[in-house]
Amino acid sequence: MDPVRNPFAPGAGSQPPELAGRDEIITEADIALQRILLGRHGRSQMLLGLRGTGKTVLLNKIETLAEERGYFTSVIEAPEDRDLADLLYPRMQQILRRLSAIETAKEYAFNAMRALRSFASVFKVEVGDFSLSVDPDPGVADSGNLEYDLSDLFGAIGLAARSAGKGWCLLIDEVQYLSERDLSALIVAIHRINQKQLPVIFFGAGLPQLAGLSGDAKSYAERLFSYPFVGALPEQAAKQAIRGPIMEEKEEIKDNALGRIFELTEGYPYFLQEWGYQSWNCADSSPIDESDISQATDIALTRLDEGFFQVRFDRLTPKEREYVIAMAKLGKGPYRSSDVAEKLGEAPSKLGPRRAQIISKGMIYSPKYGDIDFTVPMFDDYLRRNWIAA
Known part of the structure; x- marks a missing residue:
């Protein structure tokens, strides 16, 4: 069949043609986003799951929802060797520049920029080619204690966002790579924002051990966040993730072929996209049948062995x-x-x-x-x- 029309997207964080089986997580996130903007309590989320289960895809979906609801968004992927202060600084700077363009938020945004300048100085943040042309604000975000200073900054951004009728949604992928100090500071800052009912919300994603790491960092983290588990899709949702995009292209797949894909992939979203992609390309014509799946499996396993699996083994x-x-x-x-x-x-x-x-x-x-x-x-x-x- 025509490879140009192939609807599947096998790639890290690539948006699949159909986000099947994740309605409950998305609905919970959307409700929290709306409640936070109304000044009501809403729980931030930590998405937990193995590799290839679609956590990054969900973060991208939540980012889109947040922007539709009136949030400015900041997305970060935490590497293993960077401090949270370095990661957050350019994102917070960007948010404050956007807020400073809104008349009702100018004063609060200016104050937050001064706090950010203090923060950058005390934590020796590399500011790049562009630095804030404001004086630091003595006594704000400059103690050198990340828990206190990050809380000050989040509070200042929250005040500016509220005065603008906006919210700030921070999304961090691979949270398990943050140091214990950085994770602890992030949790404290979110906790303080919740107490002040400011329009700031956090969504994180990471490996299953993240729940334990959060609890070790701050005991109240288990009450501060919800921890939805992002696992393999159940059979019906997994089959719909394959059948739906094929039908959208006015093509078909046989039931036994669908069953075989589910058996081979165990319902994991990344693998579903890989097998769907290869099965489409292997099929000469519609409907896709079990012989196409057999041919696609050899190609899919080779691609996974040489890419998805090998890059991890090489580390x-x-x-x-x-x-x-x-x-x-x-x-x-x-x-x-x-x-x-x-x-x-x-x-x-x-x-x-x-x-x-x-x-x-x-x-x-x-x-x-x-x-x-x-x-x-x-x-x-x-x-x-x-x-x-x-």
Whole structure:
């Protein structure tokens, strides 16, 4: 069939043609956005899930909703080696410049810019080619304590946004990469904003361990945020994610082919898009049938092995690779840490630092005490295909 009309979008964070099975999360986010603008309580969200489940897609959808509801938005992807102050500064500067153009917000935006200037100075933020042409505001956002200073800044931005009849929606992807200090400061700032009922709301996304990291940073985080889990799609929603876009293009797919795609992908959204894309391209004509799926599977697995899986495996040291291969040799997860240690012939206590390093790289996580599992769906299959002798 015509590859130009192929409706599927297999890519990191790419918007799928149909956002199936996520209505509850989107509705909850939209209600919170509307309530915050009315000066009422609304809970910020931390989206939790494995790789390839569509968390970034959901953040993008929430960003669009926020803009439609009257928010200015700031989107950040947290890397492993940057401070939150450096990440936030240009986004806050941009928001304040936009607010300063609104007559009713000029005074508040000016005050917030002065606070931001103080913040940049005390945290030695790299300001790039453009810096704020205002004097710092002594005593505001300049204590050097990130929890206090970020709360000051968020409050100043919230006042400016409220005076403009707007809101500020901050969205951060890969939140688990923030340091404990930075995550703690972010949580405190959101907490203070909630107490003051200012129109600022936060949506984050990260791996499943993020809920525990948030609770460790601040015990009240479990009450401050909702933590919707973004997992594999149930069968009906997964099939609709494939069938819907095909029907939109006035083409068809057979039921047995749909069933086979669901079986192969286990309902994970990233894989659904990959198999949908390849199946469309492999089909000579409509309807797409099971023989097309068979051909598409070879192509899809090759692409995933050489891209989606390989780039993650390449981040591991030889010893870390040895550890995850031992996991895969045990079959499907989750795995007991003690079983992995036994497979490697080493004491569990000796392997603790290695396990912790792999967790910090976002490759594995602990679903419960003593257990570990891969953060990348079907990664164990990849390892068995490519790194474990038959």
